[in-house]
Amino acid sequence: MAVTTAAAVRRLCATGEVRSALAVLARGAKSCDTVLDVAACTALVHGWCRMGDMVEARRVFDVMPAPRRGPNEVTYTALIHGYFVHGHREMGLTLFEEMRRGGVEPNLYTYNCLIGEWCRTGEFERAWLLFDEMPVKGVARNVVSYNTLIAGLCRHGKLKDAIQLLEAMRKEGIRPSMVTFNLLVDGYGKAGKMSNALHFFNQMKASGFPPSAVTYNALIAGAFEMLSEMEKTGLEVDVQSYGVLLHALCMEGKMMEARKLFQSMD
Structure with missing residues (x-):
């Protein structure tokens, strides 16, 4: 050759x-x-x-x-993966079945790819089946395997399942990454549960990961959502809630927005 x-x-x-x-x-x-x-x-x-x-x-x-x-x-x-990325989902799924029928065993990246696709469409039963199959087939799950499923769960509002998966991840000896924490901060922020979002924000820092622009933007979006809901329902916004948002805005250099928010507290 x-x-x-x-x-x-x-x-x-x-x-x-x-x-x-x-x-x-x-x-x-x-x-x-x-x-x-x-x-x-x-x-x-x-x-x-x-x-x-x-x-x-x-x-x-x-x-x-x-x-x-x-x-x-x-x-x-x-x-x-190419089929999925370029919108040919059925062709990708068909090829996966052909792969198995042909006796070619999926590897880590195949599983992660398929899990991500099932999560994207909210078909979690299928995603879990593949996720659980990995160790049975001798394929060691990695942080991407967990993050892919956590991302899908958070995106579809299944936050309790995401937390259970985080605990399983730790029990398996896989250390959560910055991406893991960002996903949870974003998921809880979008759900308006800022105390939970802040919990994982603090866990991120305690784990040695400096918060990124992605982290702060997730906090900002979540805090604004929370403040909006509190105002709609007539609840009084406390100083701590404002403080969370002010801190995130300042860390992202959004000083104009921080100033306007501060003035609105009067």
Whole structure:
């Protein structure tokens, strides 16, 4: 096999230069140097997916010779993910079923990809089935697996389930990341439960993660939502509630908004 051609294709596809990779293939064809390994073909599939050309991605996938140089779990995952990203959901789900029927076992990234898609559409029963299947199949879940499911639960208002999953995550020995905390701050903020949002804001800092712009923006949005609801229902907004929002605004450099809010407290 021509190692140089395969390596060049992989390198070019990794940087998004798919058309340059095709030019390398054309030159290789003139010298009968056209045999690519699975990694090079997978790189082409991934490259076409990144460019949004799913027809070409599938064409490369379909011409990979089985079994020795046929698609592997990485190839399948690249194409499934591409289908999901570019709005071809049913094709992605169908390919996943083909993958299983063909005896190709999903890897960590396949599971995370499918869980994310089921969460996106609120089909949590299917998401949980895959999540629970991972250790049974010998696939170790990682922080992305948990964050993907937590994100979906928070987005659909299933905050109690998200907290239970956080506890399960810790029991499994997986440390929550900054993304984990941001998801929970945002989820509780949007639900108007600022005491819970602040709890995870403080947990984030205690865990050694400096709050980011994403964190503060989530707090700001949540605090405004809370203040609006309190005013609508005739509840008096206490100083602590205002203080939360003022702090978040100042940390984000939104001094004009902070000043207006401060003046409205009179």
